[in-house]
Amino acid sequence: MQLKINGKTLELTQGDITSQETDAIVNAANSGLRGGAGVDGAIHRAGGPEIMKESRLLGGCSTGSACITTAGKLKAKYVIHAVGPVWRGGESGEPQLLASAYRKSLEIALEKGLGSISFPSISTGAYRYPLDDAAAIAIATVKKHLAGETPLKNVVFVLFNEAAFKAYQRALSS
Numbered sequence: 001m002q003l004k005i006n007g008k009t010l011e012l013t014q015g016d017i018t019s020q021e022t023d024a025i026v027n028a029a030n031s032g033l034r035g036g037a038g039v040d041g042a043i044h045r046a047g048g049p050e051i052m053k054e055s056r057l058l059g060g061c062s063t064g065s066a067c068i069t070t071a072g073k074l075k076a077k078y079v080i081h082a083v084g085p086v087w088r089g090g091e092s093g094e095p096q097l098l099a100s101a102y103r104k105s106l107e108i109a110l111e112k113g114l115g116s117i118s119f120p121s122i123s124t125g126a127y128r129y130p131l132d133d134a135a136a137i138a139i140a141t142v143k144k145h146l147a148g149e150t151p152l153k154n155v156v157f158v159l160f161n162e163a164a165f166k167a168y169q170r171a172l173s174s
C-alpha cells in the first residue's frame with residue numbers, strides 16, 4: 001500500500017526490517033542503547049557487533065530522541081536508533097514523545113541527505129503503546145515531514161505482523 005505526498009512515497013509493507021535496502025533503517029531502541037529483544041535484537045543480530053560498538057560510544061539517547069550509527073553487515077547504510085516512550089496510560093507525555101522519536105529520526109535523515117528510510121512500529125512491542133494510537137501518530141508525523149522540504153523520496157513502514165499492518169493501513173486511509 002502506497003500514498004504519494006508532494007511527489008514522495010509513503011509505503012506500508014509487512015516483513016522484517018533488517019532486510020530493507022533503504023539508506024537507513026530505524027531501530028526501536030532503549031535510552032541506554034544497550035540492545036534488547038524485538039526489532040533491536042533482530043538489528044544487532046543481523047548487523048553484527050559493529051553497531052553495538054558505535055552505540056556504546058554514543059553514551060545513550062533520551063526518550064523521544066534518535067541517534068545514528070552505521071549499519072554493519074546490513075544492506076542499509078545507517079541505523080537510526082529512535083527511543084519511543086513506554087506506555088504508562090497516556091498521561092505521561094507518551095503521544096508527544098512518540099511523535100518526537102519519529103520527527104528526530106526524520107531530521108537526522110534530512111541532515112544526512114538520505115533518500116529513503118524504513119521505520120518499524122516504534123513503542124508497540126515491549127513498550128506496549130496501543131497500536132492504533134501509535135499508528136496514527138507515526139503516519140501523521142511522516143506525512144507532515146514529507147509535505148515539507150526534504151531529500152527523502154521514500155519512507156517505508158515495515159510492519160512485522162498482520163495486526164500491525166492493518167492498524168497502519170487504517171491510519172493511512174483515515
Ligand code: APR
Nearest residue numbers: 016017028030036037038039040042123124125126127160
Ligand atoms: N522487523 C520489523 N518489526 C519488528 C521486528 C522486525 N525484525 N521484530 C519485531 N518487530 C515489531 C514488533 O512486532 C512491534 O510491533 O516491532 C514493533 C516494536 O516492538 P519492540 O521491538 O518491542 O520495540 P518497542 O515497543 O519500541 O520497545 C523497545 O524493547 O527490545 C527492546 O531494546 C528495546 O528496550 C527496548 C524496547
